[in-house]
Amino acid sequence: MLKVWIAGAEGQIGTAINEILDPLEMETFNTDRAELDITNTDEVLSFGEINRPDVIINCAAITDIALCEQNPELAYRVNALGARNLSLVARKVGAKMVQLSTDDVFDGHAEKPYSEFDDTNPQTVYGASKRAGENYVKEFTHKHFIIRSSWVYGKGNNFVNGVLAAAKRGESMSIPQDQYGSPTSAKDLARLILHLIHTNEYGTYHATCKGVCSRYEFAQEILRQAGLQGQLCPGATNEADHYLARPAYAVLDNFILRIIDLYAMPVWQASLAEYLEEREG
Template identity: 70%
Template sequence: MLKIWIAGSAGQMGQALNDTLDPLEMEVFNTDLQELDITRTDEVLNFATLNRPDVIINCAAVTDIQICEDEPEKAYRINALGARNLSIAARKVGAKMVQLSTDDVFDGQRGVAYTEFDEARPQTVYGKSKKAGEEYVKEFTEKHFIVRSNWVYGKGKNFVNKILELADERESLAVASDQFASPTSAKDLARLILFLIQTNEYGTYHATCKGVCNRYEFAKEILRLAGKDMKMESVPTRMSELSSSRPAFAALDNFILRIIDVYEMPSWQESLVEYMEERAE
């Protein structure tokens, strides 16, 4: 039975992994800040030595853009040093390491989707701290999977749930039409991760659902599937009520997945339908 340690298990990716994995095939160690602080090296090493996981999945992160800008030390401590500590632990016990990362490692300025071979040039503290986390993972463990995604939604705070919440409270909403990416279900991302960890296809992966849209188009589809009627205005990011300053064109090309031909992500529309149906149950 595969032994998996999910650090940051209370977040939307941690929950998605737990909802997706088969407990008959995998033994899971779930930790979040209350159980273990990944920024404390000795705590991390002791936990890994005691439990001897086969795989460590790092879902822990500070993802709020504004918090990262306001508290850069906190961002680097969790997003970079936390990843470093888990990587050191993975090497010590011979575990595979999964590091979740983001499109924010790119500047989003060139207008075409980024592949894994494009140069990372983060413009935000969040992006810079996540890139530093990636570098630590590469430095400290050979058996690693770095998985970058964007516009991830699942259980918890995210764009989809916020739109649905506001639809019950408001008559109108201004949504950005100048931010582009690929909405990605946390559950579909979890399925990919659980596939990868049973292979030796190590390296960096872009993993998003297929297709690209802007925030306004995404919001319209969310409301359509929910049967909600709310007036929406298409506006630039600076006039939007929901979108912080992010890379303008954050689409990722799942280039490696495509050329090794081992796994295909569904379209963002298919994934959203599945999520909305499950949410309505």
């Protein structure tokens, strides 16, 4: 039986992994802040040596853009040093390491989708701290899967749930129509992760659902599929404080997945439909 340690198990992706894994195939060690502090090197090493996982999946992160800007030390402690500590354990016990990353490692100024071979150039503390985490993973373990995604939604606070809540309250929403990305469900990322960990195809991957839309188009589709009437006001990035720090162009090209024919992600509208159906179920 495969032993899998999920750090940050209560987040969107950690929750999704636990929902779809087969407990007869995998023994899971789920930890979050209450159980284990990934920034505490000794604590992490001790947990890893006692449980000796075959796979470590790092879903733990500080993702709040504003919080990262206000408290960069916290951002780097969790997003960079946390990844380093888990990588040290992975190397020590011979485990495979899965590191979740983000489109924010890029500057968002491109005119075509970013591939895994494009240079990173983060513009925020969040993006820079996540890139630092990637670098630690590369430095300390060779058996790694670094997975960058964008516009992820699942159980918890995210764009989809925010739009639905605002529509039900009858609130008007100003949504940027000049931000572009590929909405990606946490469940689809979880499926990819569970596929990857059974392979030796190590490296960095871009993994988003197929298709590209603007934030405004995404919000429109959320309301359409949910059968809700919402008050959407098309805006620009510089008019919406909440999105000020996000890349304007967050489109990732799943280049490596495609050229090695390893895994095909679904179209984003179909994944959204699955999510909304399960959410209402």
